Amino acid sequence: MLEQIKETAAYISRQFGSIPSVAIILGTGLGELAGHITDRQELPYAQIPHFPLSTVEGHSGKLIKGRLGNREIIAMQGRFHYYEGYTMQQVTYPVRVMQQLGVKTLFVSNAAGGMNPDFKVGDLMLITDHINTFPDHPLRGKNYDELGPRFPDMSGAYTPRLIAKALDIARRNGITVQQGVYAGTQGPSFETPAEYRYFRTIGGDAVGMSTVPEVIVAHHAGMEVFAISVITDLGGFGDIVKCSHEEVQKAAAEAQPRMTLIMRQLIEEM
Numbered sequence: 386m387l388e389q390i391k392e393t394a395a396y397i398s399r400q401f402g403s404i405p406s407v408a409i410i411l412g413t414g415l416g417e418l419a420g421h422i423t424d425r426q427e428l429p430y431a432q433i434p435h436f437p438l439s440t441v442e443g444h445s446g447k448l449i450k451g452r453l454g455n456r457e458i459i460a461m462q463g464r465f466h467y468y469e470g471y472t473m474q475q476v477t478y479p480v481r482v483m484q485q486l487g488v489k490t491l492f493v494s495n496a497a498g499g500m501n502p503d504f505k506v507g508d509l510m511l512i513t514d515h516i517n518t519f520p521d522h523p524l525r526g527k528n529y530d531e532l533g534p535r536f537p538d539m540s541g542a543y544t545p546r547l548i549a550k551a552l553d554i555a556r557r558n559g560i561t562v563q564q565g566v567y568a569g570t571q572g573p574s575f576e577t578p579a580e581y582r583y584f585r586t587i588g589g590d591a592v593g594m595s596t597v598p599e600v601i602v603a604h605h606a607g608m609e610v611f612a613i614s615v616i617t618d619l620g621g622f623g624d625i626v627k628c629s630h631e632e633v634q635k636a637a638a639e640a641q642p643r644m645t646l647i648m649r650q651l652i653e654e655m
């Protein structure tokens with residue numbers, strides 16, 4: 386695996402020239418931020434050696450390098466989900482490649498279902514912590530000490546300094562944000578009403594099918610992490626409402642400009 390990571394990183398370095406220390410992974414229907422990247426260079430995943438290919442609707446699957454405001458960044462438009470059939474090593478492979486490339490800070494966005502009764506559809510939730518309920522773990526198996534420790538501490542995985550700065554940015558721009566715990570689950574079925582209640586009971590504020598594997602690996606790799614969920618549907622309280630992919634995409638699109646503003650400004654000011 387280490388050899389492959391190095392080959393992939395070497396290829397990306399050759400194509401892109403210098404590599405920024407900030408990376409972004411854009412979630413379902415949340416690619417708008419990528420539209421703000423200037424001086425861009427793009428690499429479709431299909432061209433990158435050893436990279437998995439993304440399959441799901443709403444994910445175009447390319448690596449973008451460029452500038453966001455005053456800062457150079459590298460962005461993944463489209464990510465790999467466990468429910469697509471990838472192994473956890475494949476899901477998190479791009480994060481390992483980023484580590485090899487020298488990325489120090491990772492920004493992540495996702496769409497999630499809200500279980501906190503204070504949440505509304507379209508809310509932004511700054512992720513303060515997570516609960517991992519995936520059936521596999523990206524660090525299972527041989528540990529490569531050069532990548533990170535066997536038993537990584539997971540406190541402060543979501544960098545408090547970046548959360549504080551994002552709260553300040555939201556306040557200055559009159560954007561209401563929530564904060565909370567993201568429960569990561571395998572999907573691809575959305576939760577039953579009882580499952581939404583379960584995720585609430587165990588301490589989750591929102592539930593989704595991504596992010597947790599990437600954040601575990603990024604934290605293992607010593608990166609700082611900042612992550613935002615867009616609350617695209619609600620479950621676990623009130624009336625039972627059906628959840629669809631279309632509805633998730635629509636709510637994500639509506640919330641995108643606010644998320645984009647916070648991410649951009651945070652990246653500029655960090």
Ligand code: HPA
Pocket residue numbers: 496497498499572575576592593594617618620628633
């Ligand atoms: N559950 C899981 N994943 C999701 C949801 C949800 O309700 N909404 C968007 N992604």
